[in-house]
Amino acid sequence: MSQTNAAPPQAREQWTGQVGFILSAIGSAVGLGNIWRFPGVAYENGGGAFLIPYLVALLTAGIPILFLDYAIGHRFRGSAPTAFRRLGGPRGRWLESLGWFQVAIAFVIGLYYTAVIAWALSFFVFSFDLRWGDDPEAFFLKDYLQVSDPGLSMTFVPSVLIPLALVWIATIIVLALGVAKGLQRVNVIALPVLLIAFVALVVRALFLDGAADGLNALFTPDFSALADPNVWIAAYSQIFFSLSIAFGIMVTYASYRKRRSNLTTPGLVVAFSNSSFEILAGIGVFATLGFFAFEQGVEVSELDGIAGPILSFVTFPAIVSEMPGGTIFGVLFFGALALAGFTSLVSVLQVVSAAVQEKFGLTPRSAALIIGGGSAVLSILGFSTTTGLITLDTVDQWANNIGIVASAILVTILVIWVFRRGEELRSHLNRLSTFRVGRVWVLLLAVVAPIVLGYMLIQRIITLVVDGYEGYPADYLLYFGWGTVVFLVIAAAVMTFLPWRRKPDDFTPWPAFEKEVRR
Numbered sequence: 001m002s003q004t005n006a007a008p009p010q011a012r013e014q015w016t017g018q019v020g021f022i023l024s025a026i027g028s029a030v031g032l033g034n035i036w037r038f039p040g041v042a043y044e045n046g047g048g049a050f051l052i053p054y055l056v057a058l059l060t061a062g063i064p065i066l067f068l069d070y071a072i073g074h075r076f077r078g079s080a081p082t083a084f085r086r087l088g089g090p091r092g093r094w095l096e097s098l099g100w101f102q103v104a105i106a107f108v109i110g111l112y113y114t115a116v117i118a119w120a121l122s123f124f125v126f127s128f129d130l131r132w133g134d135d136p137e138a139f140f141l142k143d144y145l146q147v148s149d150p151g152l153s154m155t156f157v158p159s160v161l162i163p164l165a166l167v168w169i170a171t172i173i174v175l176a177l178g179v180a181k182g183l184q185r186v187n188v189i190a191l192p193v194l195l196i197a198f199v200a201l202v203v204r205a206l207f208l209d210g211a212a213d214g215l216n217a218l219f220t221p222d223f224s225a226l227a228d229p230n231v232w233i234a235a236y237s238q239i240f241f242s243l244s245i246a247f248g249i250m251v252t253y254a255s256y257r258k259r260r261s262n263l264t265t266p267g268l269v270v271a272f273s274n275s276s277f278e279i280l281a282g283i284g285v286f287a288t289l290g291f292f293a294f295e296q297g298v299e300v301s302e303l304d305g306i307a308g309p310i311l312s313f314v315t316f317p318a319i320v321s322e323m324p325g326g327t328i329f330g331v332l333f334f335g336a337l338a339l340a341g342f343t344s345l346v347s348v349l350q351v352v353s354a355a356v357q358e359k360f361g362l363t364p365r366s367a368a369l370i371i372g373g374g375s376a377v378l379s380i381l382g383f384s385t386t387t388g389l390i391t392l393d394t395v396d397q398w399a400n401n402i403g404i405v406a407s408a409i410l411v412t413i414l415v416i417w418v419f420r421r422g423e424e425l426r427s428h429l430n431r432l433s434t435f436r437v438g439r440v441w442v443l444l445l446a447v448v449a450p451i452v453l454g455y456m457l458i459q460r461i462i463t464l465v466v467d468g469y470e471g472y473p474a475d476y477l478l479y480f481g482w483g484t485v486v487f488l489v490i491a492a493a494v495m496t497f498l499p500w501r502r503k504p505d506d507f508t509p510w511p512a513f514e515k516e517v518r519r
Contacts, residue, residue: 012077013179013364014256020184022266024347025253027187028244029274030194031344032116032312035337038238038278039285040307043218045234046225053226053235054275061452062239063271064444065408067437068415069245070263071425073254074432075509079103079354080248081495082504083255092419093505094496098410099355101492102248105403106351108484109247110375112392113345114171115383118163119144119313120338127320127330136317137310141389148386150394150476161384167342168379172372174346175353176365179256183350187343194339198277201332202284205291208323214290217300218282233459236452241400242274244344246408248351255354259510264433285311292319309389312337349375361501390472391480397469398484405457409450416446424513431511 015021042050076083081099088095122144126132132139141147146157174182205211225231244250254263286300292315293300305315316333320326352375353367362370382391416422422442430436469477 012256014258015184016180018262018266020180020188021253021257021261022269023191024184024187025244025250025266025270026273027191027343028249028253028347029242029270029344030191030277030340031242031244032113032337032341033242034274034278035281035285035340036308036311038242039218039282040311041234041238042282043286043306045228045231046222047217048219048221049223049225050231050235053232054238057232057236057239058271058275060444061236061449062243062245063267064441065240065245065412065449066243066250066267066271067264067429067441068411068425068445069250070254070267071428072415073251074257074261074263075425075428077255077507078504079255079358080251080351081355082358083251086504086507086509087415087421088419090505095414095419097492097496098407098414099248099251100495101403101410101488102246102251102407103352103355103495104488104491105247105399105407106249106348107371107375107491108395108399108403108488110345110349110352111379112383112395113341113348114167114379115160115164115388115392116309117167117338117341117345118160118384119309120334120341121163121167122159123313123317124331124334124338126317127327127334130317130321130327130330132317132321134321136321137314140313140317145389146386147389150390150472151387153385153387155386156380156384157386157388160388161380164380164384165376167345168372168376170342171346171349172368172376175349175368175372178364179350182364183346186346190339190343194336194343197332197336197339198280198284201329201336202280202287204325204329204332205284205287208287208291208294210290210292210294211287212290213293214286214288214300215283217290218286233452233456237456238278240408240453241404242278243271244347246411247404248355249347252351252354253347260432262433263429264435264437268435288316288319291323295322355495358504359495359498359500394469394472394477394480395484397464398481399488401460402457402464402485403488405453405460409453409457412445412449412453416442422446423515427513427515428509428511 015024042054072083072087076086078086079099080102081096084099085093085096144157144159146155148155174186176182177185240246257263285306289300289303289306293303296303303315305311317330320330320333323329349371352371353364356362356371357364357367382388415425422445426437426439426442464477464481468474469481
């Protein structure tokens with residue numbers, strides 16, 4: 001069987017095998033949100049009952065879109081812009097712009113994600129002498145971040161700038177080493193270390209006074225919550241953001257797999273591994289919060305700061321200060337947080353690096369230096385200043401809740417409805433994989449995903465327009481919030497317009513698609 005592929009003349013980088021791909025994909029999915037987002041979301045949306053909509057969301061949207069990303073990347077053998085351009089065919093080359101929209105999202109996320117990893121590294125060091133003292137909130141916001149009012153600040157915070165620069169240096173090195181020697185090697189080493197450290201942390205938390213109260217608070221089901229549509233939306237939102245889907249990562253990762261590769265079974269392993277880690281994180285976090293409530297003489301429901309950066313950098317330091325052997329607990333927690341963040345970060349920036357390599361004919365080393373160096377400068381300017389926390393919070397809100405959700409809606413509508421490639425991609429998965437997907441997979445992508453995600457997007461836009469965000473000034477949100485969305489659109493248009501060093505259009509997908517005959 002012959003095939004034509006006039007994409008870059010050098011051999012495409014590949015994972016060394018299935019285990020390397022699975023570990024790297026899990027490393028991408030398991031990130032900061034698993035640790036600081038899932039426990040709080042579950043607690044606030046029905047406790048143990050939340051696992052029902054969570055599982056439904058995983059099966060009806062999370063795994064289907066994950067498989068879609070795998071199928072697109074693997075069949076069309078390229079980064080997001082290359083893969084979507086090839087998917088569009090001669091009449092749909094403009095679909096490349098959707099790929100660049102995803103690349104722009106990854107670029108923006110990479111800018112601020114490094115800052116959180118820098119914070120985690122700092123607090124890893126601070127754990128050895130419990131430097132935050134008796135008032136972790138004041139230490140984090142005033143002493144460490146030196147937070148000022150919303151705006152554009154050029155007052156740099158050395159305690160953030162230095163670790164931020166170190167994170168960027170490490171990231172550039174990993175990207176420059178390429179897929180097998182860089183990304184895969186980091187994940188093969190970091191993921192087992194992360195798992196061991198986090199399991200040790202959870203085991204320690206389970207033996208703290210009050211741990212059972214914390215677990216009861218998390219897992220006691222409130223089945224009445226299932227009647228609330230917002231609980232179901234929260235479940236879909238959590239699955240969607242925790243699986244690294246719909247913004248180019250899994251399209252890019254799948255493109256590095258060998259031609260004959262099982263796709264669906266590893267996808268299930270990745271999806272359920274990610275969910276298992278989230279549940280493990282929930283156990284660890286709420287066992288620890290149970291101890292904190294016990295020490296304070298209050299109920300778990302009376303605690304503040306049980307999600308997001310405040311949970312990690314204010315509540316947990318306060319807990320560490322009160323528990324026996326707190327130094328070791330703090331080292332394990334912030335070490336795990338930094339590792340989880342870093343494995344996700346390199347996957348996000350590989351999306352950008354791979355796209356630039358293919359568009360302009362660059363080597364991984366050149367792309368890493370150009371993309372990494374430029375991103376490092378922008379990241380330091382934006383997130384190592386006294387307004388870094390506020391800028392991060394704002395940009396993250398719009399990039400995730402508007403950018404990524406819009407990207408997923410566009411992918412499902414354009415790929416399934418406009419270009420009618422659903423059956424071709426299903427055939428691709430089934431001819432190479434042991435776990436076969438039925439026509440219901442296409443139905444979920446064509447109907448369930450656009451409806452649920454469309455509702456999420458419209459609801460979020462209305463809320464942001466009507467209520468604003470966190471009480472920040474309207475003009476600030478216009479520039480840094482909605483301005484982020486405008487940047488994503490303009491970047492996608494500009495990058496699509498720029499000429500290719502070597503056009504990727506002379507390409508024949510393999511294996512050949514033969515429509516199934518309905519019996």
